[in-house]
Every structure is written in structure tokens, then in C-alpha cells.
Amino acid sequence: MTEEPARQSEPHVLDQPWRIWASVTVISILAAGVLLGVIIIPVVQGSGAGLDAYTAICRALGILPGSPARRQSPDRAPSAPVSQVVWTSDVLQILANAKPERGRAKVLEVCAACHGEQGISAAPEFPHLAGQSGAAIYKQLHDYRTGSRTNELMTAVAKALDEAAVADVAAYYAAQAKRNPNPPTLATSPDPIVRLVELGDPNRNIPPCAACHRPGSGGPVETPILSEQGDNYLALQLKNYAAGERRNDVYGRMRSIASKLTEAEIKGLASYYRAGFQ
Amino acid sequence: MRNADRLCLAHSWVAFAAFLAAAVLGTWQMWVRSPLGAHVGTPGQYFMSVTAHGVAMAYVLTTFFIMGFGYFVAVTALNRPLPGLLWAWSAFWMAIVGVLMVLLPIAMGQATVLFTFYPPLTASPWFYIGLVLIVVASWVWCGLMIVAMWEWKRENPGKPVPLAMFGTVSNAVMWLWTTVGVAVELIFQVIPAAIGYVQTVDVGLARTLFSWTLHAIVYFWLIPAYIAFYTIVPRAAGGRLYSDTMGRVTFILFLVYSLPVGMHHLMMDPEHGNGTKFIQVLLTAFVSVPTLLTIFTITASLEIAGRLRGGRGLFGWIAALPWDRPTVLATGLAFVMLGFGGFGGLINMGYGMNAMIHNTSWVTAHFHLIFGGSVVIMYFAIAYEMWPRLTGREHPSRGLLRLQLWLWFIGMMVMTLPWHWLGLQGQWRRVANFNYADPITAGWGPLVILSFGGGLVLLLSALLFTRNLFVLHRGTIVVIARPLYALAVHPPQRVPAALNGFGLWNVLVLVLMLFAYGYPIAQFIITPSPSAIVHRMSAQ
Numbered sequence: 132m133t134e135e136p137a138r139q140s141e142p143h144v145l146d147q148p149w150r151i152w153a154s155v156t157v158i159s160i161l162a163a164g165v166l167l168g169v170i171i172i173p174v175v176q177g178s179g180a181g182l183d184a185y186t187a188i189c190r191a192l193g194i195l196p197g198s199p200a201r202r203q204s205p206d207r208a209p210s211a212p213v214s215q216v217v218w219t220s221d222v223l224q225i226l227a228n229a230k231p232e233r234g235r236a237k238v239l240e241v242c243a244a245c246h247g248e249q250g251i252s253a254a255p256e257f258p259h260l261a262g263q264s265g266a267a268i269y270k271q272l273h274d275y276r277t278g279s280r281t282n283e284l285m286t287a288v289a290k291a292l293d294e295a296a297v298a299d300v301a302a303y304y305a306a307q308a309k310r311n312p313n314p315p316t317l318a319t320s321p322d323p324i325v326r327l328v329e330l331g332d333p334n335r336n337i338p339p340c341a342a343c344h345r346p347g348s349g350g351p352v353e354t355p356i357l358s359e360q361g362d363n364y365l366a367l368q369l370k371n372y373a374a375g376e377r378r379n380d381v382y383g384r385m386r387s388i389a390s391k392l393t394e395a396e397i398k399g400l401a402s403y404y405r406a407g408f409q
Numbered sequence: 410m411r412n413a414d415r416l417c418l419a420h421s422w423v424a425f426a427a428f429l430a431a432a433v434l435g436t437w438q439m440w441v442r443s444p445l446g447a448h449v450g451t452p453g454q455y456f457m458s459v460t461a462h463g464v465a466m467a468y469v470l471t472t473f474f475i476m477g478f479g480y481f482v483a484v485t486a487l488n489r490p491l492p493g494l495l496w497a498w499s500a501f502w503m504a505i506v507g508v509l510m511v512l513l514p515i516a517m518g519q520a521t522v523l524f525t526f527y528p529p530l531t532a533s534p535w536f537y538i539g540l541v542l543i544v545v546a547s548w549v550w551c552g553l554m555i556v557a558m559w560e561w562k563r564e565n566p567g568k569p570v571p572l573a574m575f576g577t578v579s580n581a582v583m584w585l586w587t588t589v590g591v592a593v594e595l596i597f598q599v600i601p602a603a604i605g606y607v608q609t610v611d612v613g614l615a616r617t618l619f620s621w622t623l624h625a626i627v628y629f630w631l632i633p634a635y636i637a638f639y640t641i642v643p644r645a646a647g648g649r650l651y652s653d654t655m656g657r658v659t660f661i662l663f664l665v666y667s668l669p670v671g672m673h674h675l676m677m678d679p680e681h682g683n684g685t686k687f688i689q690v691l692l693t694a695f696v697s698v699p700t701l702l703t704i705f706t707i708t709a710s711l712e713i714a715g716r717l718r719g720g721r722g723l724f725g726w727i728a729a730l731p732w733d734r735p736t737v738l739a740t741g742l743a744f745v746m747l748g749f750g751g752f753g754g755l756i757n758m759g760y761g762m763n764a765m766i767h768n769t770s771w772v773t774a775h776f777h778l779i780f781g782g783s784v785v786i787m788y789f790a791i792a793y794e795m796w797p798r799l800t801g802r803e804h805p806s807r808g809l810l811r812l813q814l815w816l817w818f819i820g821m822m823v824m825t826l827p828w829h830w831l832g833l834q835g836q837w838r839r840v841a842n843f844n845y846a847d848p849i850t851a852g853w854g855p856l857v858i859l860s861f862g863g864g865l866v867l868l869l870s871a872l873l874f875t876r877n878l879f880v881l882h883r884g885t886i887v888v889i890a891r892p893l894y895a896l897a898v899h900p901p902q903r904v905p906a907a908l909n910g911f912g913l914w915n916v917l918v919l920v921l922m923l924f925a926y927g928y929p930i931a932q933f934i935i936t937p938s939p940s941a942i943v944h945r946m947s948a949q
Contacts, residue, residue, distance in 0.1 A: 172687065
């Protein structure tokens with residue numbers, strides 16, 4: 132380079148072609164991409180599929196919905212008869228803004244007699260609610276109100292509450308002492324039951340209980356936390372699901388799982404999660 | 410030891426400490442997924458381990474190593490003191506705080522979200538805020554690299570910036586572009602969701618913003634290896650760099666083409682039109698150009714070295730190369746892994762083939778081979794060149810350095826090749842365990858065990874690497890007179906402004922990004938799509 136004529140090393144002589152040719156190259160590649168991907172391929176393939184050129188181009192750009200998937204509104208799917216609860220951002224915001232203090236008054240008035248002031252139940256047939264997820268309590272109360280789930284006591288109680296009260300009650304119980312994610316019975320449970328909880332049984336298409344029913348796990352928002360619950364109550368719910376008597380589980384998830392469990396497994400799982408009434 | 414040397418060592422040691430811990434976790438994961446360790450641990454523990462492994466390898470190892478290496482290059486290639494040492498140390502401590510904020514929630518089970526940012530699953534806010542601190546620290550590093558180059562250019566008007574520094578600054582500039590996507594995603598979507606400020610999140614937008622970062626980040630990790638190929642390897646082999654211009658063009662092409670291509674990670678996503686995907690896939694194809702340029706240039710440079718050492722004939726120069734030198738050996742091994750990994754990458758790039766392998770182990774195997782293999786083995790080589798110059802001590806046994814590199818290569822090949830094959834057979838990724846009682850899955854067992862064997866060899870290599878670095882802190886201090894950086898066959902006296910700075914290229918990146926991501930992002934604001942319910946790991 133040192134032997135080149137002086138003119139060659141003047142800045143504009145050396146710099147300008149680079150600027151121009153680099154820009155031309157990059158823009159040409161981009162233009163080729165647009166021409167092929169947005170015009171030629173969609174128009175040619177679209178004509179085979181009976182699409183006019185304009186629609187094909189709009190689809191390629193993503194302006195019009197179309198291949199590979201059409202946009203779908205989530206609340207168009209019919210939710211009856213399983214559950215009327217739809218987790219819209221409005222409902223979730225109501226739950227997030229619910230006031231435990233307001234809920235407390237309602238709890239003392241309506242719920243505490245059976246479920247306890249702190250959510251520790253008075254008798255084995257009533258579930259503990261302390262530290263239960265707010266969304267889970269909300270969903271069950273809502274299901275009682277709409278008839279998706281029935282119970283001779285709860286149906287009447289839930290129908291007497293309005294939407295805001297349901298959210299406040301849920302928030303109150305959710306704010307009580309947290310549940311232990313590893314129940315104290317873990318050490319004493321037989322291995323097959325612990326395996327069912329932690330790993331499920333892939334041979335029978337049974338997912339692990341812990342995949343959904345543990346705090347922070349990946350289940351749907353309405354999944355209840357199971358630890359420290361009465362074993363009679365749990366066993367009864369599993370049997371009701373298995374028999375199809377309880378039907379407010381979305382997509383029939385729990386009916387499908389419970390129907391594959393043996394009597395002994397139901398008993399073992401219920402005692403794995405139990406607390407209180409032994 | 411000078412302050413700047415301590416800075417490089419501090420960064421690199423944090424990087425390799427994270428690497429060693431992550432290597433242990435990775436081996437454990439291979440074990441519990443194999444028939445040998447089936448029923449060990451819970452899925453929760455497995456995914457917690459995967460999260461820690463991914464974060465440590467992909468964010469801590471890389472970011473700290475790249476920052477440390479960048480400071481080293483700025484001092485040694487420019488031959489002037491590092492500007493803003495106080496800034497650099499502040500950034501280091503900020504990043505350390507960030508790492509602790511990230512690791513604690515993971516250990517507490519509040520951040521089992523893997524190392525990707527795909528809502529609606531969200532971790533504890535501390536996890537994300539810690540990551541933001543690491544990124545902000547890396548931005549300080551970018552600023553210091555740019556300032557160092559700028560000051561050097563002011564002191565040396567008209568002279569070409571040394572290639573090692575040019576490559577480092579190209580990486581810094583690219584990183585500033587790269588992090589915009591994930592920063593916007595974290596600040597406007599993920600952190601508000603994690604805190605509980607919003608209850609739903611637009612996952613399409615989040616995936617699009619993450620794809621902005623997702624591919625370029627891999628080149629951020631890769632470029633130090635390329636800097637070593639161009640500037641360290643030819644000298645280590647006893648030759649010269651075949652073409653300085655080719656190096657500059659390579660680094661520029663990485664800057665230009667690694668950014669507007671992230672949507673090839675979203676080929677199966679419904680929220681974008683096929684036309685925009687096509688444009689980004691076409692641009693993705695051009696990312697292979699700098700790699701092909703590099704393979705050509707570095708092979709030519711090595712051929713020069715081989716022939717200078719008396720190699721004759723078509724392939725005789727290969728045998729004549731000094732393979733006993735760790736840097737040369739690492740380069741050869743890295744090229745083999747780059748070859749396998751690169752061809753695998755071309756398959757990922759094809760729309761139809763991607764559909765077949767996308768959710769299988771093929772992808773996991775691919776990025777382990779490319780990043781864990783080719784790139785990390787060059788990190789080792791760089792460390793073996795950098796340490797003696799920082800501590801003033803030579804390693805007493807080159808044989809142990811070579812053994813470590815060979816173990817890494819063998820371990821990585823034995824681990825990833827069966828893993829690729831399992832992917833082709835449909836073994837899915839992102840699962841905690843396999844049901845080996847199932848007849849189809851049972852057939853995978855032997856290959857999974859073989860793959861785990863590769864993992865054990867990798868762990869051995871990681872331990873030996875750490876030992877080798879410790880040895881480089883002991884022993885008598887000697888003067889290292891060996892120059893580090895290679896001269897080009899025709900050392901440049903004057904290069905066009907376009908090959909000596911990044912102004913023009915930033916404009917072109919902006920144009921490409923506007924085309925590639927303009928409407929795909931704007932559409933989420935023009936017609937908001939249904940959002941998903943935020944799922945917080947830290948809930949309850």
C-alpha cells in the first residue's frame with residue numbers, strides 16, 4: 132500500500148466507494164428479500180391456493196390474518212357447562228385489587244363458622260382455606276354461584292355473595308399463613324405415592340400432582356394448593372371426580388386423572404397431603 | 410501487578426468460577442435424564458438446575474469473560490492505559506451484585522424459568538433486576554471500549570485501528586444494539602408482570618422482542634473466539650495473518666447481519682407473516698458469509714505458518730503446524746466442532762427442517778456444540794495466552810494444557826453427536842425425565858448414557874482447566890517476551906474509513922432493523938392481541 136500513488140491514499144478516493152458499494156450491497160440483499168418473500172413467493176403460491184395477489188401480499192406481511200394460523204379470541208370458546216369463570220385481565224385485576232380487610236368482615240359473618248377465622252376448618256368435611264390461592268377460592272365460589280359445582284351448604288352461601296365480596300373473601304384467606312409446600316407427611320409416605328406426587332405415572336398418562344398443585348408450580352391459575360388439607364375431604368373430591376359427580380374442572384383434567392387412580396392410591400394421596408384431623 | 414491486569418483477572422475468574430459450577434450442574438442433569446439416574450430428584454429440582462446452569466454459562470461466563478478480555482485487548486493492542494478504570498471497577502461490582510441477585514432467587518426456587526425470557530412464566534422480580542444490573546454493567550464496558558478506540562484514533566490520526574481492538578469494539582457496538590430488545594421486554598413487560606403491576610402479558614410481543622436479542626447474543630459470545638482466530642492464532646502458529654481486511658469485513662458483517670435475523674427462532678410462531686420471516690431467514694443466510702470468510706482466511710494463515718515451518722505438498726503444511734502449542738490445537742479442534750455445528754445450524758435455518766427438529770434435543774445439542782464446543786474451547790485458549798501475560802508465570806506443563814483441550818473436545822463430541830441423533834428420533838427437549846419403561850423411549854437409553862459419558866469427560870476437563878489456571882498463579886515469575894498479536898502479510902498503512910469505524914454500519918443496521926422489526930413490533934400496538942395470564946414463580 133505504501134507504494135501506491137499518493138492520490139490513492141486521499142480520504143475521499145479510498146472512502147467513498149466503500150460507502151456507496153456497502154450501502155448498495157446491503158440494500159440490494161434487503162430488496163431481494165422483500166421481492167422474494169413478500170411479493171413473488173406469496174403471489175405465486177397464493178394463486179395456487181385461490182388467493183388474489185393483494186390478499187397474498189397482505190398475509191405475507193402479517194397485515195391480514197391467515198396462514199399459518201388465524202387469530203382467535205379466547206372468550207369465544209364456550210365455557211358452559213364446566214365453569215363460567217373466564218380469566219380476563221379485568222377479573223385478574225379485581226383479584227389483584229381485592230382488599231383482605233374488607234374480606235375479613237364477610238368471613239366472620241359467613242364463612243368462619245365452618246372454615247375458621249384463620250382458614251383452619253372446624254370439622255374434617257370442610258376444607259382448610261388458610262393460604263389457599265386467591266384465584267382458586269374465587270373460582271370455586273364463582274362455580275357454586277353459577278351452579279357449575281354444587282353443595283347443599285355452599286351453593287346457598289355463594290349465591291348470597293356478590294362478585295366483589297367473593298374477591299375480598301378469597302383475598303382474605305389467601306393472605307393467611309402460607310402453606311408448607313412439603314407436607315410433614317412426606318417422610319412417612321410410601322415411595323409409590325411420593326413418586327406419583329413428584330413424577331406421576333407416564334405409563335398411565337398421569338401427570339405429577341406437584342406439577343400443578345404446589346405453590347409456584349406451572350399449573351393453571353385456578354389450581355388449588357393441596358398441602359395441609361383434610362384427608363377425608365381430598366379423598367371424597369377425587370372419588371367425586373372419578374365418578375363424574377364433580378365436573379367443574381376445566382378440560383376435565385381432574386376427572387381424567389382421578390378415574391385412573393386406584394382406591395389405595397386415592398387413600399395414599401389423601402393422607403400424603405393431610406393435616407389436622409388424624 | 411497493574412490495576413488493569415487485576416481488572417482482567419477479576420472478571421475472568423468470576424467467569425470461570427461460574428463455568429465450573431455450571432459444569433457440575435450440567436453433568437448432574439445429564440445423569441438424571443439418563444436411565445442410570447432416573448427417579449433421582451424432582452422435576453422442580455431439575456429445572457432449577459437447568460436455570461442455574463443456563464444463567465451461569467450464558468450470562469455470567471460470557472459477559473464477564475468478554476468484559477475481561479476486552480479490557481485486556483484495549484490495553485495490549487492499543488498499547489495505552491485503559492480509560493475510566495474507576496468506571497470499569499464500578500461496573501464489575503455492579504455486575505457482581507447483579508449475579509447474586511440472580512442466583513439467590515434461583516436457589517430459593519423463585520426463578521425456575523430457564524435462562525430464556527418467555528412470559529407468561531415469570532420469576533421473582535429480583536432475578537430480572539439482577540440481570541438488568543449485569544446488562545447495565547456490560548453497557549459501561551461497551552462505552553469504555555468505544556472511548557478507548559476513539560482516544561487512540563485521536564492520538565493516531567489516519568492509522569488503522571489494530572484489528573483486535575476493531576473486533577472488540579465491533580462486538581461492543583453490536584451488544585448495544587442487541588440488548589435493546591431484551592431491555593425493552595424486561596422493562597415494559599416482564600418486570601411489571603413479575604412485580605404484579607399487570608396481570609396479563611402479550612406473549613407474542615415478548616417473544617418478538619426476545620428474538621431481537623436471541624440470535625445476536627450468540628455472536629456476542631462468539632466474537633472473542635473470532636478475535637483470537639484473526640489476531641492470536643496466526644502468531645501462535647508461527648505465521649502471519651493472511652488478510653487484515655478480511656478480518657475487518659468479517660467483524661462488520663457480524664455487526665450488520667446478526668441483528669435483523671432473530672425471527673428465524675420464531676418460524677413456528679403464528680404472530681408474524683411468512684414474508685417477514687422469509688426476509689429474516691434470507692438475512693440469516695448471510696451470517697454464514699463471515700464464518701466462511703474466517704475459515705478461509707485462518708486456514709490460509711495457518712498454511713503460511715505450516716509452509717514457513719517446512720511443510721510441503723497439498724496437505725503437508727497441516728502436519729508441519731506446531732500442534733503442541735495449546736492455541737493452535739484449540740483452533741484445530743474448534744474448527745472441527747464449528748464444522749459439525751455449522752452444518753447443523755444450516756438445518757435449523759430451513760423452514761421445513763426446522764419444523765421437524767425445533768422442539769427436539771437436536772437444538773440443545775446444536776448450541777452446546779457451537780457455543781460450548783467451538784467458542785468455549787477458544788475461551789480456554791485465550792485464557793492460556795492471557796494468564797501468563799497477566800501473572801508473569803508460564804505453565805510448567807504444556808502437556809496438561811493440551812490434555813485439557815483434548816478432553817473438552819472429546820467430551821463435547823461424545824456428548825453432542827448422540828444428542829443430535831436422539832433429536833432426530835424425536836427426543837423432546839425441555840423435559841425433566843424420560844419414561845424408559847416406554848418401549849420407544851427405552852431404545853434411546855444407550856445413546857443417552859453415552860451422551861452422559863461425554864458429560865463426565867467435560868466435567869473432568871473443566872476441573873483440569875481450573876487447576877491449570879491456579880498453577881498459573883504459582884511458581885516463579887518470568888518475563889514473557891513473546892508478542893501476542895499477529896502481523897498481517899501486508900500490514901495495513903491506511904484503511905478506508907468504513908473499515909476503521911462503525912458510523913456507516915450503524916446506519917445500515919438501523920435500516921435493516923426498521924425493515925425487519927418495524928412492522929412486526931408495531932402490529933402489536935396497532936392491533937393489540939389477546940394477552941396471557943401472568944404466571945409468577947414467586948406467587949404464594
